[in-house]
Amino acid sequence: MTQRADLRVAVIGSGRMGADHVRRIQQTIKGARVTAVVDVDAERAKRVAAPIDGCTVSTDPLAALAADDVDAVLIASPGPAHEATLLAALERDLPVLCEKPLTPDAASALRVLEAEQALGHRRIQVGFMRRYDAEYVRLKALLRTGQLGRPLMVHNRHRNVASPPFFTSAMLISDSVAHEVDATRWLLGHEITAVTVLRPAPSANAPDHLLDPQFVVLETDGGALSDVEIFVNCGFGYQVQAEVVCERGTARIGDGHALVTHMAARWGGTIAQDYTERFADAYDREVQAWVDATRRGEVTGPGTWDGYAAAAVCEAGVRALEEGGRVTVELVDKPALYR
């Protein structure tokens, strides 16, 4: 908890993803701030950087990486641009968070891998954010306990409402199933050894020539299978589901419920044991909302009137408990300040 200086981050790419990361770092992430925004579209970079005091703007990632006030790099530019930026960051020994894909193909990824090895220590994190999703984290933690036995199969569903106009049949694999590729490797701790892709008759709602849905079967070096339904024009919603079938039970996420297991003749999930487990996020949001409102000079949450009303009702409640019957609650008139 020592007060270290904030991490000064250059964000490369200021499209939807990059702009969202800029907002996230400025508004949500403790211990970091954005000091540079880079985009080939200088106007876009300017708009994104505008509200941030002292944030520079440029069109050249390499110049940004060379700046004195940059400690780390977040890459959110298009995939083909990643390799050059990654290599430059490694050259300067800068820590990197690189949105997926690392690079668009195995050969270029291998060049980055070799450059990092040459550097001699790890500097690059890839943006496979499912590893940070609360449900995936609980699923992985459960697998680690060994309660369910060895994983045999993973059934994945990955559905999007509609695909963007530029989407190709190959991108269902390289852009979408890429997430299940990483999730499978991470959940099981296996490498993938073979891939089969099955092609049902495309949905009438898929754009012409797009092979959607597809059904992909991954085989792993641990002898497991991981099948993936990828359906990017399902129309009804965005769904990411995974069920791991193990020797003694299964565990499923993405189904509305946090984590549902089937084992020992029962299905179901766990119940929180404590308010800190159930309401941890609520406390975080409460205090953040209070800090944000206070810095704007406002009070937005429950106030003194609410505290007074609760006290009056509880007093009546305790009397009702002790005396039996129905007890009425008397409140003073609500002052104008609280209306």
Next chain:
Amino acid sequence: MTQRADLRVAVIGSGRMGADHVRRIQQTIKGARVTAVVDVDAERAKRVAAPIDGCTVSTDPLAALAADDVDAVLIASPGPAHEATLLAALERDLPVLCEKPLTPDAASALRVLEAEQALGHRRIQVGFMRRYDAEYVRLKALLRTGQLGRPLMVHNRHRNVASPPFFTSAMLISDSVAHEVDATRWLLGHEITAVTVLRPAPSANAPDHLLDPQFVVLETDGGALSDVEIFVNCGFGYQVQAEVVCERGTARIGDGHALVTHMAARWGGTIAQDYTERFADAYDREVQAWVDATRRGEVTGPGTWDGYAAAAVCEAGVRALEEGGRVTVELVDKPALYR
């Protein structure tokens, strides 16, 4: 997103709740830091403040409120101590987040209410954190749409594994049901007009003389009922559930699923439409984990090897799609750096 100075917060009370808020502000809350920790137990305050650069420690809330480096106050001391600190903060016109209860009884709460009115503007927020819980927020938002019609009844369940040793029968109302009192007022926008408490035969698992469970019925000035099962020695878990019964349907939270409605011949919930909705928290955690690790000089997330392996599998997948059949994946040997 302009870079304002951090809010400097004095935390009054460094017990479980206070210490947790100190940790929260230092590690999670953007735009704030703790500059003073106050506790009647000076040693406890010292322990909590120790890791924080420049954080003062004292046993006197009023002295802490007078310090130059204090912009706002978070009160987490025992309820009976709240009134004095609240009045002192109002005198200095300092913003306050006060853990519930505002004060332990209606008379003292009224004095605070009058002091804030005398000041002429609102400065106090009370820690009814359920208003910030994602499930309650969605429930309130749904009620606001009017889809379900006017609320008629709320059925609440509030269960704890076991009560602490000092818990009394009256505290089931004043300490526990206090949350449902506020939640009912907030969800419905009604004031509570009468209270009835029913007392079933106590559970054998309740401590001697503790009337547990209790069943409380609140009546509101909008003609609604809100019933509360409060059961603080249920043994099996911590559960907070609420079902609002409206003229055209019901909505329920706290049941594992985020928000389940019953209306128009269907039960169920909504499906996210977008990855930002489904994975917003994962992105926040990912970037926070990266920033935290980077400031410690570490890489803890998926790295270059994971990016390379995903690229190689996706390449094989695209070939499998285009050529049909099963395609094997070839990887270089995993370098020592990534083992």
Next chain:
Amino acid sequence: MTQRADLRVAVIGSGRMGADHVRRIQQTIKGARVTAVVDVDAERAKRVAAPIDGCTVSTDPLAALAADDVDAVLIASPGPAHEATLLAALERDLPVLCEKPLTPDAASALRVLEAEQALGHRRIQVGFMRRYDAEYVRLKALLRTGQLGRPLMVHNRHRNVASPPFFTSAMLISDSVAHEVDATRWLLGHEITAVTVLRPAPSANAPDHLLDPQFVVLETDGGALSDVEIFVNCGFGYQVQAEVVCERGTARIGDGHALVTHMAARWGGTIAQDYTERFADAYDREVQAWVDATRRGEVTGPGTWDGYAAAAVCEAGVRALEEGGRVTVELVDKPALYR
């Protein structure tokens, strides 16, 4: 399984409920047939009895009970008519299944009780059919195991889409909550000692002057509470839900899932262990459908073509298992007989 003669049943009342029981006995119930239909509306009785060989029709219950070909009586006439028929049946020592209510008030019910005692053995069953609902039966069985400890509270929900035109506020109790009265007594094995009825502001969708919904709290001689939300114009569906809160856990039915428990830090339900448990009803329906179709000279289920196609696919599947890869299925042309 000895072949006894069928029970010959007189059905008194041929309205919706009576006609449904006639259909049930003739089409579904093994070991019984209807030999008399009685109704004050002779035309209605005739229509209901018409398809049944040898079934007599009359407007006089007492004459029907005196017939030689009547072994037992099913009473489905309006409540006020029950007492006379019940007393007549007891006089003739005939077994009775009497739709609820036994009689409309306690005084008349007491007269029937006394007549049966005078007879010296039990002859009357009352139509509280929830005791035969699979979910209630499982709930009762679970309570009996003692796993959850002693029951402390029951939370009941009873919702109808809309009330019939003749419904009065009192009928929400005497006609609807009557079911929860019996269910509470049966589930807990307690008698009810006191009743409180709370009246929220009526729904705008309730007919004028109808107090709907109501919230009823029953107290039992075992110290338990049973609360009932009765809402007969909820608009969205017919729902009957019950949650029993015990010393160590809760169990809930009526929620889509068969039986959900909360205990020992987990929520969830049981998984069938066997196909006879999962598909018992399917076998019953299959054989009944086959018998019914066969008696009509038809084949309505899966036929020889389906058996052949399954055999051909399974043969291909076994080859695919043994040889690896994809195996195509060859079928003869589908003969006209099976199209």
Next chain:
Amino acid sequence: MTQRADLRVAVIGSGRMGADHVRRIQQTIKGARVTAVVDVDAERAKRVAAPIDGCTVSTDPLAALAADDVDAVLIASPGPAHEATLLAALERDLPVLCEKPLTPDAASALRVLEAEQALGHRRIQVGFMRRYDAEYVRLKALLRTGQLGRPLMVHNRHRNVASPPFFTSAMLISDSVAHEVDATRWLLGHEITAVTVLRPAPSANAPDHLLDPQFVVLETDGGALSDVEIFVNCGFGYQVQAEVVCERGTARIGDGHALVTHMAARWGGTIAQDYTERFADAYDREVQAWVDATRRGEVTGPGTWDGYAAAAVCEAGVRALEEGGRVTVELVDKPALYR
């Protein structure tokens, strides 16, 4: 509803399945009775037939089929014995319900198919009982409405606690997946054109040499895929699940909930609209239980005391509604007859 003569059924095979069908026909199925039981094990047949008046026993199916008192045949003998019995039944033009498989291989099935064609009308029903399961029936009915669009994929799970000792790897296909083969054909109305079987590393809980689990992909002439996880030693329960993915949504059964759909931004299921929908089975069980008990001279259900107690509580409830407050219930002492 005309009183036809009961169908007189010869049951061929009196093992677990056959004995269960005998019990079912005698106790549950309206309009049929067993007049012959045939088994190569004469003692077993005798035990099964013993409680049935006038039921003959033999070891020769063909003799049984020739008997005057046999109208129809239920075949529950081992698969290899089916062909001869089926051909004999067709020769005598007798209706048949044949447990699956029709015959063990496509060639023999084809001979039966040709014999039935030669006869010129359909006489054989195959025991694919999933077509009669309430969940499958609802799933099929939903697909027929066209709401979800054209089916693209079916994901099936078929899990058994443990396999019997004689089970072989091929039987996972021919004995177990056979059900999904029929279910896929029936749900989609497609024929299956190709099969692929994937073999993950077997579970440590599978017997030596048994390839369990397996993952089977069926392709159909309608361009759909149907994948099947077959896992016959999963240890935790018997599960049969199916999810049909269509162009505009998905529908899933076997998951505890009756039928869950995902469409139009919502997941969930339907709510019954009426007590006949919710409690139809309870009424059937109630009346059957009453008839069975009455034929034994007993009363087993809720009796006069329960009717009286309900009347007394409802009377008190109506007073509580009308007068407000808590009303106590007065009951006479419970007579010995009802204790």
